[in-house]
Amino acid sequence: MARQFTHLLLELRDELRRHLQQKFRDNIVSLTYEMHQVMVCLWTKDGIRQQDLADKTLKDKTSLTYLIDNLNKRGLVTRMEDKKDRRSKLIFLTNKGKELGKIAEPWLEELYKLASIKVTITEMEESMKTVQKMIDNVKTG
Amino acid sequence: MARQFTHLLLELRDELRRHLQQKFRDNIVSLTYEMHQVMVCLWTKDGIRQQDLADKTLKDKTSLTYLIDNLNKRGLVTRMEDKKDRRSKLIFLTNKGKELGKIAEPWLEELYKLASIKVTITEMEESMKTVQKMIDNVKTG
DNA sequence: AAAAATTAGTTGGTTATTTAACTATCTGTG
DNA sequence: CACAGATAGTTAAATAACCAACTAATTTTT
Numbered sequence: 001m002a003r004q005f006t007h008l009l010l011e012l013r014d015e016l017r018r019h020l021q022q023k024f025r026d027n028i029v030s031l032t033y034e035m036h037q038v039m040v041c042l043w044t045k046d047g048i049r050q051q052d053l054a055d056k057t058l059k060d061k062t063s064l065t066y067l068i069d070n071l072n073k074r075g076l077v078t079r080m081e082d083k084k085d086r087r088s089k090l091i092f093l094t095n096k097g098k099e100l101g102k103i104a105e106p107w108l109e110e111l112y113k114l115a116s117i118k119v120t121i122t123e124m125e126e127s128m129k130t131v132q133k134m135i136d137n138v139k140t141g
Numbered sequence: 142m143a144r145q146f147t148h149l150l151l152e153l154r155d156e157l158r159r160h161l162q163q164k165f166r167d168n169i170v171s172l173t174y175e176m177h178q179v180m181v182c183l184w185t186k187d188g189i190r191q192q193d194l195a196d197k198t199l200k201d202k203t204s205l206t207y208l209i210d211n212l213n214k215r216g217l218v219t220r221m222e223d224k225k226d227r228r229s230k231l232i233f234l235t236n237k238g239k240e241l242g243k244i245a246e247p248w249l250e251e252l253y254k255l256a257s258i259k260v261t262i263t264e265m266e267e268s269m270k271t272v273q274k275m276i277d278n279v280k281t282g
Numbered sequence: 283a284a285a286a287a288t289t290a291g292t293t294g295g296t297t298a299t300t301t302a303a304c305t306a307t308c309t310g311t312g
Numbered sequence: 313c314a315c316a317g318a319t320a321g322t323t324a325a326a327t328a329a330c331c332a333a334c335t336a337a338t339t340t341t342t
Contacts (some may be wrong), residue, residue, distance in 0.1 A: 112143035
């Protein structure tokens with residue numbers, strides 16, 4: 001049954017991804033699901049290190065190098081050397097990046113609201129507990 | 142909260158993936174997580190069309206073209222033209238592919254058993270219902 | 283039966299992920 | 313202070329995902 005469950009998890013992730021990508025395309029926003037994951041972190045707080053972004057998005061640091069290059073090409077973020085630790089680079093939003101946040105955040109709210117229709121707080125909490133338990137199992141196993 | 146939940150889903154998927162890839166590497170089996178997803182379908186029943194594999198693994202048909210090329214290079218599967226519908230190609234396991242199944246299936250059982258430690262049937266069922274509800278929400282929305 | 287629509291698979295192009303090897307910088311211990 | 317080890321980021325190469333456009337075969341419409 002755990003197999004069916006993980007299959008369902010993948011299906012949900014795919015549907016969320018598909019839905020959001022479609023929204024971006026419909027509004028002629030050149031942003032992938034992966035880039036948006038990074039932008040969400042930055043919309044909350046920018047001027048953070050690439051490694052922090054990697055940790056928050058559960059991605060490898062090499063993926064971040066690549067993703068930030070692409071976001072930079074699109075004029076949404078800039079890299080700045082960290083004066084305190086010259087190994088690090090801090091990522092800042094450009095004005096364009098901030099503007100995009102104002103447009104895209106409501107879409108995200110809308111999407112997660114849609115996903116939560118007829119799902120009670122309790123149900124969601126219980127499911128989160130279950131998934132967390134499974135994560136811990138695999139991590140420590 | 143739905144955001145946190147989807148974050149957890151990604152985390153679980155990543156952990157399962159990481160754990161299994163490590164198992165393959167430790168045993169010098171040149172198989173990625175994605176290839177294994179295809180193989181699982183074939184170990185259950187081979188001689189099926191690429192499109193069926195795409196549907197079952199939630200992947201695009203173009204991904205299957207690519208994955209089957211790679212599985213073919215590794216000598217695990219063969220493509221055969223479907224006599225009944227010459228557009229289709231049926232994918233069959235080679236002997237090597239079948240042998241691999243005998244080795245790898247126990248690893249999968251083990252992994253999902255590990256993931257299910259201290260998770261009751263009821264919890265899992267309830268979580269599946271919740272996730273299914275969310276999938277339906279997004280699909281129909 | 284001919285034309286139109288659908289379906290299976292491939293190809294090309296862009297984007298993303300992961301491993302390994304690499305550079306540069308920082309930290310801690312002797 | 314020196315040096316070993318850790319950390320931040322980059323690069324290269326292999327694998328993977330996905331869209332659009334395409335070919336070939338089949339099914340549906342008219």
